[in-house]
Amino acid sequence: MAGLREIEKQFFPLQKIQDVIDLFKHELKDNEPNLTLMSIVLGVIENILTVNRAVSSDADKSNTLEPIFPVIELSTIEALYTKFVTHIKRSVDKTKFPDKFATRELVKIVSDVVWCCLSKSFKDRAHLQSLYSFLTGNKLDCFGVAFAVVAAFQILEYNDVHLSLSEDHAWVVFGEDLKETAEVTWHGKGNEDKRGQPITASVVEKSWLYLNGQPVICNRHMEVAAIVSGINPSINLTVDSVEMGSLQQELLWLLYDLGHLSKYPMALGNLGDLEEISPTPGRPPPVDIFEESIQSSKVHYHNQHVYPYTYLGGYHYRNHNYKKALKAWAEATNAVKNFNYNREDEEIYKEFLEVGNDLIPTMMKHVASENASRIHQTSISYDPDCYADFLRFYDGICEWEEDSKTPVLHITWAKQLVNSLAKFDPTVRKLIHLISEDGEESSSSSESDEESEEEREIIQDENRNQKKKVKAKKGKTHDKDKSDKINGQAEDS
Numbered sequence: 480m481a482g483l484r485e486i487e488k489q490f491f492p493l494q495k496i497q498d499v500i501d502l503f504k505h506e507l508k509d510n511e512p513n514l515t516l517m518s519i520v521l522g523v524i525e526n527i528l529t530v531n532r533a534v535s536s537d538a539d540k541s542n543t544l545e546p547i548f549p550v551i552e553l554s555t556i557e558a559l560y561t562k563f564v565t566h567i568k569r570s571v572d573k574t575k576f577p578d579k580f581a582t583r584e585l586v587k588i589v590s591d592v593v594w595c596c597l598s599k600s601f602k603d604r605a606h607l608q609s610l611y612s613f614l615t616g617n618k619l620d621c622f623g624v625a626f627a628v629v630a631a632f633q634i635l636e637y638n639d640v641h642l643s644l645s646e647d648h649a650w651v652v653f654g655e656d657l658k659e660t661a662e663v664t665w666h667g668k669g670n671e672d673k674r675g676q677p678i679t680a681s682v683v684e685k686s687w688l689y690l691n692g693q694p695v696i697c698n699r700h701m702e703v704a705a706i707v708s709g710i711n712p713s714i715n716l717t718v719d720s721v722e723m724g725s726l727q728q729e730l731l732w733l734l735y736d737l738g739h740l741s742k743y744p745m746a747l748g749n750l751g752d753l754e755e756i757s758p759t760p761g762r763p764p765p766v767d768i769f770e771e772s773i774q775s776s777k778v779h780y781h782n783q784h785v786y787p788y789t790y791l792g793g794y795h796y797r798n799h800n801y802k803k804a805l806k807a808w809a810e811a812t813n814a815v816k817n818f819n820y821n822r823e824d825e826e827i828y829k830e831f832l833e834v835g836n837d838l839i840p841t842m843m844k845h846v847a848s849e850n851a852s853r854i855h856q857t858s859i860s861y862d863p864d865c866y867a868d869f870l871r872f873y874d875g876i877c878e879w880e881e882d883s884k885t886p887v888l889h890i891t892w893a894k895q896l897v898n899s900l901a902k903f904d905p906t907v908r909k910l911i912h913l914i915s916e917d918g919e920e921s922s923s924s925s926e927s928d929e930e931s932e933e934e935r936e937i938i939q940d941e942n943r944n945q946k947k948k949v950k951a952k953k954g955k956t957h958d959k960d961k962s963d964k965i966n967g968q969a970e971d972s
C-alpha cells in the first residue's frame with residue numbers, strides 16, 4: 480500500500496460528521512478498506528472531542544447548540560499516515576519473506592516493530608486504542624497493539640493476517656485458510672506476554688478468555704467495525720462527547736446496514752447501548768439489537784459468548800424490568816457454566832460479582848420496598864419464574880466453578896445468596912419444579928417446613944463448604960485482592 484490514494488484525499492477537510500460517514504462509506508465499498516487511514520482519522524477526532532477539547536475563549540461553544548466538530552485537515556492525516564507506513568516498510572525487509580502468506584516468524588517481527596516503540600507507562604487508560612495514539616504518544620492498549628499489527632500487514636500487502644477477538648483479548652490468525660494463530664499483544668496485569676506463540680487447543684479448551692475456540696475472526700470490514708466499536712466517547716468518568724457518540728452510532732449503523740456486524744455480537748451490544756442513550760428514529764429498539772447480538776452468538780459461535788446476555792441484563796436492570804434482567808443473567812451463567820474459571824478470566828468474574836452481589840441485592844431491596852405500596856402478585860418476590868431464574872443464575876455460577884483450577888465463590892457470595900433468597904416469598908418457593916439435567920424431578924409441593932428444612936440444609940452445606948474452601952485457600956495462591964478479601968472474611972466468619 481503506497482501513500483493516500485487521490486480519491487481518499489478528496490474527502491478532506493472533514494468538517495462535519497457526514498464527511499466522516501462519506502469517507503467510511505467509500506472505504507467500505509473497497510475490498511481492502513484502508514485500516515490505517517480510518518484508525519488515524521477516528522483517533523484525531525476522538526482526541527479533539529474528548530482529550531484535548533478546544534474551548535473557545537469567547538462564548539464557550541459547549542453551552543450553545545452549535546456543534547463543536549473539528550476541521551480535520553488532509554495535511555494532519557497525511558503526515559501521520561506517512562509516518563506509520565514509513566515505519567512499517569523501513570522495519571520489515573519483505574525480500575526475506577517471498578511467500579504470499581505470512582509466516583509465524585514474520586508475525587513476531589511485525590509485532591516487535593509495534594511493540595518496540597511502546598512507552599512503558601499506563602496501558603489501560605482510555606483513548607489508547609488508535610494508531611493516532613501510537614503515532615503521537617507511543618501508547619497502545621491491548622486491542623490497539625493487535626490492531627496495529629493487522630494494519631501493518633495490510634500495508635505490507637498480506638491479506639491473510641486478520642484480527643481474532645474474544646470478549647477480553649485479541650490476537651491474529653494467518654496463513655492459508657487462516658488456520659494459524661499467534662499472540663501479538665499482552666493480556667491483563669502481571670501476565671508475561673506470549674507474543675509469537677500459537678494459541679493451542681489446550682489453552683483454548685473451556686477457556687472464556689479464548690471463548691472455547693469460538694472467537695470473532697474478522698475480515699477487513701469487521702476490522703473496521705472493531706475500530707468503530709472501539710471508539711471511546713468518554714471525556715471523563717461521568718461525561719461523554721455527544722458528537723463522538725453520534726459519530727460512533729452513525730458509523731455502526733452504516734456497518735450494520737452493510738452486514739458487517741452480523742457476526743460481531745459485542746459491536747451489536749455497543750450499538751444497543753448507544754440506542755438506549757439516544758434512540759435513532761426509524762431504527763429498532765435496543766432490546767431488538769441485544770436480541771440480534773444473542774442470536775449472532777447462537778448462530779455463529781455455539782452460544783459461547785457471555786457479553787450479549789450481560790448487555791441485555793444491564794439494559795433491563797437500568798430500565799427496572801427486573802424479571803427480564805434475571806432471565807438474561809440466568810442465560811449469561813448458562814453460557815459461562817461451560818467454561819472453567821482461571822485467573823485470566825477476571826473481567827467476566829467481575830461482571831458476575833457485580834450482578835450477584837450488587838445488582839440483584841439492590842433489585843430485591845427495591846422490590847421489597849415497592850411491595851409495601853404495590854399489589855403483591857406482580858412483584859418478582861412472588862413470581863416463580865423469577866425465583867427459577869434466580870436459582871438458574873447461581874446454578875450456572877456453581878457449575879462454572881466445578882472442575883475449575885481457580886475458585887469462584889467465596890463467603891460474600893454465600894451471604895448475598897442467602898439475603899436474596901430470603902427476599903423471595905415462601906409461597907413462591909413451593910411453586911417451582913427443580914428438574915436436574917438427567918430429568919429427575921424433585922417434588923415441589925413438599926410442605927413449606929420440609930422445603931425450608933431442605934433449603935436450610937443447602938445453605939448450611941454451602942457455609943460448611945465455604946469454610947472448608949476458605950481454610951484451604953489460606954495456603955493456595957489466588958489473585959491478590961481476592962485472597963486478601965477471603966482471608967479477611969475468614970477472620971470475620
Ligand SMILES: CC1(C)CN=C(N2CCN(c3ncnc4sc(C(F)(F)C(F)(F)F)cc34)CC2)S1
Nearest residue numbers: 622644645646647648649708745746786789790
Ligand atoms: C456488557 C458489557 C459489560 C458492556 N460493555 C462491554 N464491552 C465493551 C466493548 N467491548 C468490545 N467491544 C467491541 N469489540 C471488542 S474486542 C474486545 C477485546 F477483544 F476484548 C479486546 F480487543 F481485547 F479489547 C473487546 C471489545 C468489550 C466488552 S461488555
